[in-house]
Each structure stands twice: as C-alpha cells, then as structure tokens.
Amino acid sequence: MSSRKASIAILAVLALVLAACGETATTTTADGGATTTSGESPTTDAGDTTTTGGDGGDGEPIVVGASLPLTGEFSIAGSKHAAGYEFCVDEINARGGLLGRPVELIVEDNRSDPEVVVSQTERFINVENVDILFGTFSSLLTFPASAVAQQNGMVYPVPSGGALRLWERGFDNMFYFQQKPAEFTGESVVNLLDYYGGEGIVDDPPTTAAVVNADDFFAQAIANGFVGGEVTIPDSDKVVDLAPGFLADAGIDLVFDEVWPIGYTDWLTLANSIRSSGAELLAIASASPDEVISLVRALQTVDYNPKAIYASQGAQTEFAEALEGGENGIFIHSVWAPTANFEGQLAGDTYTNQDFIDGYTEANGAAPDEDEAIPFAVCQGMEQAVIGAETTDNAAMIEWLRGRTEADPVKTIMGDFSWDDRGLPIGRDYLVVQWQEGTLEFVFPVGEFPGTVDFVFPKPEWQ
Amino acid sequence: MAELQVAILGLLLGGVFALMASGLTLMFGVMRVVNLAHGAFILLAAYAAFFAHDLFDIDPFISLLVIIPAMFLLGVLVYATLFPRIESSPRYVEMTVLLTFGLAFVLEGLMGFAFTGIFRTANPSYATEAFLIGDLFIPKAQLFASLLSVVLLVGLWAFLRFSRNGSGVRATMQNRSAAQIVGVNVRRVSTISFGIGMALAGASGTLLSFLFPFFPSRHWQWIAILLALIVLGGLGSLKGAIVGALLLAVLSSFVSDIFGPVWAPMTFFLVLFLMLLIRPQGLFGKELRV
Structure with missing residues (x-):
C-alpha cells in the first residue's frame, strides 16, 4: 500500500500549498492597503514602459518617472493611477508645459512587486536621470520606494500609502495626498x-x-x-x-x-x-x-x-x-467624490474638481474615480512645487513643499494640502x-x- | 443556546462541504484521479448558475436541473479526452495530479478571460433570509443547500448500492484488476464515475453560487479545503468524505466563534496534519467501501 501512502502524502502537501496559493487571491481597491504579496514574485525588472507627453513647450523636457503596479495584485488601481498621471501631464503640456519646458512621463510596470519597485525607482534616479518622481500605489510598494527616494534626496509624493508606519521613519521627502493615515x-x-x-x-x-x-x-x-x-x-x-x-x-x-x-x-x-x-x-x-x-x-x-x-x-x-x-x-x-468641488490650480490658473471630471471624461470617454483623481492631485502638487521653487532641484522643492501652510497651501482638486514634519496633511477630514x-x-x-x-x-x- | 446556534451553522456548512468532497473522493476511489481541477469545475458551475440567475432570473435550484446533466456530459468528455492515454503509465496517480493541476490553471484562465476577476454572488431572495425559532435562526439558503446535498448523497448511495453500474463502480473501487477479470468494463465504469463526480461538482457549484462569493482564482482555496476533508475521511471513502466534512465544518465554526475567525481556516490544516501523524489512512481509509 505504499503507493497509497505516497498519494496521501502528495495530497497533504498539495492541500497546504494550495491553501497558501489561495491566499494570494485577494483583490483590493482604493488605498489598497497593501495586503498580500503575490506568490509569483519575479525579482528582475523588465516591464512595459510607456511614455507620455514631451510636446508642451521648447527645450529639454522635464522627465517624470512613475513605477506603478500595472499588473499583479494591484493592477486595477495601478492602471488607473497611470491614467490619472498621464491625463495631468497632458493637461500641463496643453497649457505650455512647466517652466516653459515640455513634461515627459515615463511609466513602468512594477508588477505589484516590492523588489521591482525598488530597482525601477533606482534606475529612474541613476540611469534615466528623471527630474521628478511620482509615487506608486499601496503602502506595500510605497514603503520601500520612498526609502530609495529619501536616500537620493528626491521628493516622493504619495497618492496611496495610508499606513502610519510609513510616516514615522523620520523622512523629510514624503508628502501625502490623501486626508489622513488610515x-x-x-x-x-x-x-x-x-x-x-x-x-x-x-x-x-x-x-x-x-x-x-x-x-x-x-x-x-x-x-x-x-x-x-x-x-x-x-x-x-x-x-x-x-x-x-x-x-x-x-x-x-x-x-x-x-x-x-x-x-x-x-x-x-x-x-x-x-x-x-x-x-x-x-x-x-x-x-x-x-x-x-x-x-x-x-x-x-x-x-x-x-x-x-x-x-x-x-x-x-x-x-x-x-x-x-x-x-x-x-x-x-x-477620499474623493465628484460632488466635492474643490478648487485646485494648474499652470497658475484655477482648476476645479469639476474641470478635472469634465476634461478626463472627454479625453478618456469614461468618468474618473478616486484612483484617477488622487494621482491627478499628486501631479498638481508637484507642478506647483516646481513653479514655486522655480526649479526642478529636488532639495528646493522639498523646502518649498515643507513651507506650505493652511493659509498658503498646495491647491488641488482634492482640496488644500499643507503637511506636518512627517509629511501628513494638516487639518483635513x-x-x-x-x-x-x-x-x-x-x-x-x-x-x-x-x-x-x-x-x-x-x-x-x-x- | 449560543453553542447550539454555532453547531447549526457548522452542520449546514458541513452539508455543502460533504457534497463538494463526495465528487472528489469518488474520482479518486474509482479512477485514482486526484482531480485538482475539481474546485475549478465547481466554480464553472457556479458561474453558470450565477449568470442564469443574474441575466434570466432563473433560481439556482432550477438551473441545477440543467447544470447537473451538462456537467456530467462535460465530465465524460474530459475523461475520455484526457485520461485513457495515461492509464497504463506506472506513474498514473502522479500524472493525474499534474494533468488536473494544469487543467485547473487553464480553466482559471478561461474563466478570468470570460467572466473577469470580480467577485460574484447570486442573490436570490432567500439568500439573506432565515427561519427564526425562538432565539435560534436557521439561514434558508444554507438549509436548502444542505437538504439538497442530503438528497443527492442519498441518491448517490442508492445508485452505488442497488444499480448494476453502481456495483461496477464499487467493484472497481475495491480492486481494479479483479473487477476487470470478473468482467466489469472498467473504462466504462471510470467514465461514468468521472461524469458523476463532475455532476456532483456541478451541483455543489450551483449551491456555492449563492452561498459564497467567488472569482476565478478562488478555486485553489476550495480544493485545499476539500483535500483536507477527504484525507481526514480516508481517500476514496464516500462515508469518510461526508463524516470528515461535517466534523471539520462544525469544528471550524466553534473555533471561529471561540478563538476568532482567523483561526477557522487553520482548523482544516491542523486536523489534516494531526491525522497524518496519528492515522495516515484517514478515518475510514482501510475499507474502500461505500
């Protein structure tokens, strides 16, 4: 009966392995909250790269890098974040670019993998020499990516990363674009x-x-x-x-x-x-x-x-x-709603939440939800930081962003933002x-x- | 009273688990096929029942009448296409594991492509209703599902016990070569049994459509639980699958109520582990009878 015992052993091991597989089958929305990591974790980074913009003015483009989970566990929210960033960059270029230069956005797929987001962020900074970083999706991915940015003195604006543990590490480069930590x-x-x-x-x-x-x-x-x-x-x-x-x-x-x-x-x-x-x-x-x-x-x-x-x-x-x-x-x-018509700014002009909804719907043929709105607000914030600091020097941008107050905030379609020392918004419900x-x-x-x-x-x- | 309530919920859950596990254990008992795609086939039936209800307002207990025979035929087709050619391999059991493992991925991919990854649950009116008896409540959906499971399992038992094909199935379960020698058409019996196993998957999938939320990759979680159930009961033992299902469902309900839901799924695998240490053949493992 040894084949029988072998079958039982095989089944027992399978039951346990499959139980573990089953756990990766969660879906997340909104903040995403970084739940489980996928069982399949390719550690090399290849991923698709898409580039947007670059035609909004003269001179060298200002290059922005965003490593997003376009596939894997957070793929739905990740793709929407890419759409939000891309729409914002298009809107900036349509208004003459930034500091008179066109803006070019590079989006790479980190496959919801924390190791890939790290290597992509390092490559953005050291190989592609991007001027600006846009944040990724979920606490899970933001945690390591923001550390890379901090080591390299780059601003890391965060669309999604609501767990408090991200914000208590003594970093000065992170700025949260939702109301509060979870x-x-x-x-x-x-x-x-x-x-x-x-x-x-x-x-x-x-x-x-x-x-x-x-x-x-x-x-x-x-x-x-x-x-x-x-x-x-x-x-x-x-x-x-x-x-x-x-x-x-x-x-x-x-x-x-x-x-x-x-x-x-x-x-x-x-x-x-x-x-x-x-x-x-x-x-x-x-x-x-x-x-x-x-x-x-x-x-x-x-x-x-x-x-x-x-x-x-x-x-x-x-x-x-x-x-x-x-x-x-x-x-x-x-964190966002179509009827909450906050007044933001873009290219120095008023740009309301309704402007965003109308523009996005026209450009994409579908109305946005919060996963497009939040990255749009992140992009608005970074645009205002470049204009405010009059440079893409990240040290100057960090200083400018940290200098915001409730009276003199960054103005986005999600409302006004100014931050405490940790980078968490002040006075937002x-x-x-x-x-x-x-x-x-x-x-x-x-x-x-x-x-x-x-x-x-x-x-x-x-x- | 509170304990009685928990026990009732556990028993009702166990009734459905028993139906799910019975098909799986039958396939192993007769054909020595470890069907890792069983959970995926259950979900396939769940999708059929879900869309029948969602698009055409057909109650799952009605669509059952079509889904069960359809799944039987699908089972016959799947068996005839995939298994006879590896039957003579000395590594047959291992090969069925790999084959059905692959099949499960294919099904998952197809379902993901056709139905997307979003959560589904059929929502007939009784799905959120309960019979109230004093302080106790008996959820209608779970009760109906368990009753149907009992009916189908009794039917299966009667088929195996009293019909000619049933005798062939039992003979094959006891000793495949001997059955062949005494004139049982093992190939035919295997094909029918696989069909029946799939029909049972069809029935449990239909019930699952309104009992639990599901999406394509959810089948791994189900097959893991089902494997634990049938190893506990004894591989290939129908009685074992039923007793194992009821025991574990009740136990996990109590664990959930007393220690918290986080510990409930672990109950299955902890019991599996202990069982393998103490009695690896399972509760009813020795006797390969119904």
Whole structure:
C-alpha cells in the first residue's frame, strides 16, 4: 500500500500549498492597503514602459518617472493611477508645459512587486536621470520606494500609502495626498456622530461598538485607530501608541473586536458572533468592497440591526447593486467624490474638481474615480512645487513643499494640502458618504462645500 | 443556546462541504484521479448558475436541473479526452495530479478571460433570509443547500448500492484488476464515475453560487479545503468524505466563534496534519467501501 501512502502524502502537501496559493487571491481597491504579496514574485525588472507627453513647450523636457503596479495584485488601481498621471501631464503640456519646458512621463510596470519597485525607482534616479518622481500605489510598494527616494534626496509624493508606519521613519521627502493615515479614519466616524449629536439627529448615540477587520495592512490600521492599538515602526524601536482609541475617546465601549483571515468564507458564523455581542455601532474595515458585501449579507441573514454601520469600502455602485437595498444607511469614508468641488490650480490658473471630471471624461470617454483623481492631485502638487521653487532641484522643492501652510497651501482638486514634519496633511477630514434609498449622499464634513445632506440615524431596518 | 446556534451553522456548512468532497473522493476511489481541477469545475458551475440567475432570473435550484446533466456530459468528455492515454503509465496517480493541476490553471484562465476577476454572488431572495425559532435562526439558503446535498448523497448511495453500474463502480473501487477479470468494463465504469463526480461538482457549484462569493482564482482555496476533508475521511471513502466534512465544518465554526475567525481556516490544516501523524489512512481509509 505504499503507493497509497505516497498519494496521501502528495495530497497533504498539495492541500497546504494550495491553501497558501489561495491566499494570494485577494483583490483590493482604493488605498489598497497593501495586503498580500503575490506568490509569483519575479525579482528582475523588465516591464512595459510607456511614455507620455514631451510636446508642451521648447527645450529639454522635464522627465517624470512613475513605477506603478500595472499588473499583479494591484493592477486595477495601478492602471488607473497611470491614467490619472498621464491625463495631468497632458493637461500641463496643453497649457505650455512647466517652466516653459515640455513634461515627459515615463511609466513602468512594477508588477505589484516590492523588489521591482525598488530597482525601477533606482534606475529612474541613476540611469534615466528623471527630474521628478511620482509615487506608486499601496503602502506595500510605497514603503520601500520612498526609502530609495529619501536616500537620493528626491521628493516622493504619495497618492496611496495610508499606513502610519510609513510616516514615522523620520523622512523629510514624503508628502501625502490623501486626508489622513488610515489609523485616523475612526476620528472622522466619531466626529460625524458627535456633530450630528449636536444637531439633534443622533439623539440616542451608540454606547457600544463592534470592530471587525480583514487581516491586512490597511484594514488593520483603521481598526487600530478605533480600538487604540500600538503601531510598531519597522527598522526602529519606535512604537506609536494610539490608546485609548477613537471609540474610547467618544465614550463608546468596545464589546467585540475580531479579525477575519484572507480568503474568509464563513461570514454567517462571524455575523452570528457580532450579533451575540449586541453592539450598537459596527465598524467594518477592509480594503475589499466584496468582503464588506459578504459580511453585510450575513448580517441581514442573522437579522442583526445595529444603530449604525460604518464600512471602509462600499461607495461603489456595484456595492448597492450587490446588496439590493441592504446598503441603505451604511456610511463610508471617502477620499474623493465628484460632488466635492474643490478648487485646485494648474499652470497658475484655477482648476476645479469639476474641470478635472469634465476634461478626463472627454479625453478618456469614461468618468474618473478616486484612483484617477488622487494621482491627478499628486501631479498638481508637484507642478506647483516646481513653479514655486522655480526649479526642478529636488532639495528646493522639498523646502518649498515643507513651507506650505493652511493659509498658503498646495491647491488641488482634492482640496488644500499643507503637511506636518512627517509629511501628513494638516487639518483635513475624510469625506463621509452614506447610502440613502439607493443614492450615495454626502453627509460629512458639513459646510466645506455645497451638496451635503443630513445623516440618517438610526440605520433603517433591513429591507 | 449560543453553542447550539454555532453547531447549526457548522452542520449546514458541513452539508455543502460533504457534497463538494463526495465528487472528489469518488474520482479518486474509482479512477485514482486526484482531480485538482475539481474546485475549478465547481466554480464553472457556479458561474453558470450565477449568470442564469443574474441575466434570466432563473433560481439556482432550477438551473441545477440543467447544470447537473451538462456537467456530467462535460465530465465524460474530459475523461475520455484526457485520461485513457495515461492509464497504463506506472506513474498514473502522479500524472493525474499534474494533468488536473494544469487543467485547473487553464480553466482559471478561461474563466478570468470570460467572466473577469470580480467577485460574484447570486442573490436570490432567500439568500439573506432565515427561519427564526425562538432565539435560534436557521439561514434558508444554507438549509436548502444542505437538504439538497442530503438528497443527492442519498441518491448517490442508492445508485452505488442497488444499480448494476453502481456495483461496477464499487467493484472497481475495491480492486481494479479483479473487477476487470470478473468482467466489469472498467473504462466504462471510470467514465461514468468521472461524469458523476463532475455532476456532483456541478451541483455543489450551483449551491456555492449563492452561498459564497467567488472569482476565478478562488478555486485553489476550495480544493485545499476539500483535500483536507477527504484525507481526514480516508481517500476514496464516500462515508469518510461526508463524516470528515461535517466534523471539520462544525469544528471550524466553534473555533471561529471561540478563538476568532482567523483561526477557522487553520482548523482544516491542523486536523489534516494531526491525522497524518496519528492515522495516515484517514478515518475510514482501510475499507474502500461505500
């Protein structure tokens, strides 16, 4: 029976290997939160290179390098980031270029691989001699790429890289183009409940909360902020203590706190455990809207009706389509929205979020979403830094960017940016949206731009 | 009461796992084919059920009636095309592993190309409903799926027990050469069994379409769990697959509830590991009977 034993051994090994393979099958959107690395990790860099622009003025072009995940795990967001950068460079060239010179963008595919992003960034700096770097997508890739830029004195503007551990390494070259690190997402949730409490709408605020999150970088960071965990900064003995957490700050008791693993399927059991906790507020943190959909469906099945449900993902049309009404009342933080018509600048002129949407739609035949908008804002910021510093000398650009204040900010389609010493934006709140009867409405912050409607509380019963 | 609720959820989950694993263990028992593409075929059926529901509003329990025979025929075709030519190889089992491993990748690629990588879940109305009995709830979708699994498994048992072809299948499972000597057409039995295994994959895929979210590469995760189930139960043992599925599903539900969901998937592989140390032939490994 030795062949039988051999078969069993083969199967056992296969089961374990396949289990590991299965884990790479996550999808991410938005910040991406840098979840797992792919099982296939080619370490050499070849990748496709595309070049955009170079016809916007006279003289030597200003060359920009962007290493993006066009294939692999982050390919969807990565390709959209490339489109956002390319559109911005085209817009700059259409307005006469930068410092009278055309701008040329080189995009290379790092295949979502941290080793490739490092070698590509090194080559941009040392071989291609690019003048400017544009940031990559996800915390996972930003972490090593920004270190290469720092060693070479290059500005590293970050479209996506929300984990706090990126920002506590003492670098002076990084600038974040979203509102806050992921750890501070919970602050927007608590601020919203507090604001609408004052308005009399949240008249009976939740006193207990459950926090559940996916086992990834980004989701864990959000959950950490809610519950007051600790963040260890790699390659240092630094620990950032988030205690007591935003829930405790708001006087809400944490009654349930669990993590679900990558590739999780048994949502009913989790929903049942949450229901048993009786929490009045539920916070769901994940980089994948699909995981949120699965959990919400399970919550419906077990008939758990908390007063409010916050989710880190779910602003997509597909979210409402999949839940068919189950999304009603769920609120989500967001970094960009078409209706938030911030006034930015490009080539010294006013360039609003609406200008961006119109221009992008005309050029690409499809409306943009946040994965095109954020890189556009990054590109706007770098353009203003070159104009402000009157040079592409990166030391001067770092100095200029660090000199921004709330009164004299960088002005983008995502609003005004000025940064603290770490490179994190000062005084920015996430936008909060809520599903109300099939429409995604803006509910917070109130007063920054028109179009906000009142928050619906408590969450309507499942339909 | 809370424990009873967890046990109910686990049992319902186990019912579906049992159906998924039964096809896989049957294929191994009869043809010694370690079908690593089983999960991919399950997903193929899940896509069929999903699109039937999404585009034509056909309930998965109805589309089942077409998907099961279609998958049976596909199974017959796949078996006849791929396996007879390697049958006489002394390394047959290893070759089936490689062959079906490759087949799984091909299927994954085709599904990715045809249906893209986005998550899908069929959403019939009962998918988010439950029967309430006091404080207990019994999710309708899981209940219906488990009931159907029981019906199909009883049907399979009756087929193997009472039909002539079923006797041939059992004979082949017990001793392939001896079966051939006493006049069982092993090739024919193998082809039918592969078809039945695929039909079971079709049935479980249809159920999966509304029970769990899926996308093309998700099949690796399923095949990993299924391999753990059938190794626990004993390779090639139908009873083993069913008992293994129920045991592990209930156990993982309790692990999830008590220690947290992160530990639940690990339950499968920890049990697999322990089983190999203590009783490598599995729970019902010795007797290759139904």
